[in-house]
Amino acid sequence: MNPSGERGLRRVRVQVDGIVQGVGFRPTVYQLARSLDLAGRVRNDSEGVEIEVAGPEDRVAEFLRRLPREAPPLAKIVRMDVEERPYSPVDGFLIQASERTGSRTTLISPDVSICDDCLRELFDPHDRRFRYPFINCTNCGPRYTIIRDIPYDRDKTTMVSFPMCPACRAEYENPRDRRFHAQPNACWECGPTVWLEDPEGRRLAERDAAVRETIRLLSEGKIAAVKGLGGFHLAVAAGDEEAVARLRRRKIREEKPFAVMFSSLEDIRGVCRVSPEEEALLMSRERPIVLLARRPEPKPGCPPVAPSVAPGNRFLGAFLPYTPLHALLFRDAPYRALVMTSGNQSDEPIVTEDQTARERLRGIADAFLFHNRDIYIRCDDSVVRSARGKPRPIRRARGYVPVPVVLREPGPTVLGVGGELKNTVCLTRGRYAFLSQHVGDLENLETLRAFEHTIDHLKRILEVRPELIVHDLHLDYLSTQWAEARTDLPRLAVQHHHAHIASVAAERGWNGPVLGVALDGTGYGADGTLWGGEFLWVDGARYERLGRFSRLPLPGGEKAIKEPWRMAVAALWSLAGEEAERVHDDILSRWPERQRRVVLRMLQKGFNSPLSSSCGRLFDAVSSLAGLRDRITYEGQAAVELEQALEPDSGAYEARLVKEEDLWVLDTLPLLEETVRDVRRGVRPGLVSARFHNGLARAVVRMVEILREETGLSAVALSGGVFQNVYLSGKVEQELEDRGFEVLVHQEVPPNDACIALGQVHVGREYLKTLT
């Protein structure tokens, strides 16, 4: 019986919140309602989409059932409220004009890879967009990177300078068209175009000829700067060793692996092993770079990958074309794999502006494939791994941002400014936490500017003013300093690993206390030492340190992080003290005498050798002791290579758990002792790696069991850069689950410091709650 009492007839008002604007949601509603012969209307409003439908009860029910399932690909429905209305007959079904008032609570879509329909049209010689590099529709194309402001309309995007031609406008205005209200809609007639320049700024070719000429240059081993969605790529044929090595030299990128874009999934399969979950990630509309295990022997006929692409690496970052321009660059090309690396010099943010590209990439690229659709927001390619069948983000950017993390409950607006490396920022509004795209390492001017720009942009498009700024405890982080300079707002400093654990809790919608295991590099601790192997009790704004790893000195501070051999010496020193030179001479003599003498001396005197309970530094020490990596050329390299070297083995080095005063300590010295013993016996690095991983996982799990007994908590949250290591992570997760723990791990945001900002806002909101 409906409220109006009219038998068998029903009228409802449906409020749909989420990413429902600019994604073809209204035409879908329209078509669904029409197919069920329901009357009513649909319109965008400030909250999302408002629908009214009226008709026979059973068909209204069917409409409500099917709507979430048949929502267009880009829609993300966060909430659907259905409100009964008195029945009154309505005629037809209307798509009404947008409501422009009220607060800006609608969500902006991320950029989306080209859809199958557009791809088909792209290569259809009879289509009016045949080979048009900017073809898109409501189901695909650029969004976040071109939006200057909201509401999301063409005049608020960088498409504003391209008035639509009559044909495009007709599509745009037709509710039944795939391009209905597709803001970036364009064609050869009216839209953006491409051209090719040489490094001197001379035009080499335009429009389609520019694409064809780029293909020719690439096939000759030339390096092309290609303007993309969220920034420039540097492209080079992946099979051409000389060309790839040249790119490394010019970009001053010594060993950090390059990502490779393959023409097809089949080609990726030829080079890497691809699980069903990894295939799903590769093919997803987010189109991230997926870190895949390489086949020891590539399949015959697959595209070659030059050694310099990922030197000595058993993994490869692979991805598929995600813009029409990419698809064109592979069409009829002699190569089937391109190195596509971010267009920047060493550690700077990816270049987004034409003029900057001409200046900064001049010494690197042999040619520039430009286009005139401006990139408003910088967005790197996202990187993800698959861990136990679930995604484990490594870098969260294009395709994922600005989809919010949905929090358990609404709350005040809080800004988290993140950490120092792999910085992201996070702003909340209501139930949503908007974690920004990867900003980068805050050590140079360009990144700092990007950081500030990102905060301003988020504030503008979300139309919020934070009530609180949350930052790290480390006073020297640039993000901390930036926060401190905002004297108009209250601030809260949150300990690094508290934030790590809080971010998992926030992401997983966890409520209440949880045991936190933060296995990390280094973060500033509440006691003024560097933390990074921590067992915490965390409950919202409060936390307590229950346990930690034993400490190792870092001889040379940051230098010890860049030179893992120093951590190896620190380990030997910690094992043998003044006797180290005598007892471990065989290992110490691997390193130049003067250098190791100085380092031993520093350790002896405690000079510039801060103590740290870091787990990441332990990996560094073992990686160097095992003979794998003494100096790194990119962050985390020693630990990455230790994981990659791993050869299956059931052995496990023992760590010791001891209680010191109030704190449990996971003493890693026995484990290091066994590492040294095996190394001395000539055990292969791959086996040392396995035994180290196994032992560490076992000790962590045992510690967590002890803490469960002490606290009665059986929920565990795992975070920190070390959990990018899927072997260790997998082992810890599995063993904890086997012992009946509820295990919370990152799936939406990276476990590395990119998650800090999310953790900060979570703690900040919980803190504000305690004030009232």
Add this chain to the structure above:
Amino acid sequence: MKERTITLDHGSGGRATHELVREVFARAFDNAFLGQMNDSAVLQVPAGRIAMSTDSYVVDPVVFPGGNIGSLAVHGTINDLAMSGARPLYLTAGFVLEEGLSLALLEEIVEAMARAARDAQVAVVAGDTKVVPKGKADKIFINTAGVGVVPEGLELGGQYARPGDVVLINGTIGDHGMAILCTREGIAMEGEIQSDSAALHDLVAELLEACPQVRVLRDPTRGGVATTLNEIARQSEVGIRLFEEALPIRDDVAGACELLGLDPLYVANEGKVLAIVPRSVAEKALDVLRGHPLGRDARLIGEVTDRDPGRVVLCTRIGGHRLLDMLRGEQLPRIC
């Protein structure tokens, strides 16, 4: 023979004190004012503005390659006066001695101090000595205070840097700090790193004489070049760009920094002056500096801009822009 050391008696104010003052201090500093042995020195001062400065020296080790705590205490205060353009005239010296300090070492320090003052043509006109029980001080602490006279019309200060100016330095960076550290930590480099400790007032006088347009003079002592330039950038609300390529750094200093994990830009200097001058007089200023024995390695190392006020940015060899911020507390790694 047992070494003679300082005892608590030397600080009692009695005979031992008098003997110490007469035998060690008065003899070394030998001048008319001290000779009078009055409660205070009465001085003739030229007309005009007076600059005053004071600083305490607590360096460990007290003797290092290129000087000792005594010469350092003289150079440091003279330089502080010189940075405001003053011609230093008089110094005072206060000593806190730890019981058990070797008398021979004390004499060595005081003699170096006297020599430094004589070379600088500055008189040490008043002094004081206290002895504290063993463990209450580390060998010897020295405080020096100084007065100087500032020439008419001179207006120097950290707030006067302007976009378009350039940053000059009279020589290599980080020498003093690394000389101290290598000695203290027992780290042997191939050659011995010498402290640059020196009195700069003479060099400064020549510079100001030739280029009265100089806007800022600063000695980059504690915190080094990066910290000092940060202070100036904030005071003047300007941006400062440093050129990595142009920085004069000795190979042994660079090598020691590398080993110890330190950044030479944050390491102390005791014989260096950062001069910020209008670009138009840069060449002339460099010529003057290079003509002086303490400025042979003078360089233009940076420029002042209106971009990024309050920030110091290092333009790296590969074209990057690294932020050189003011560090607080010890240098703890920021890398996660």
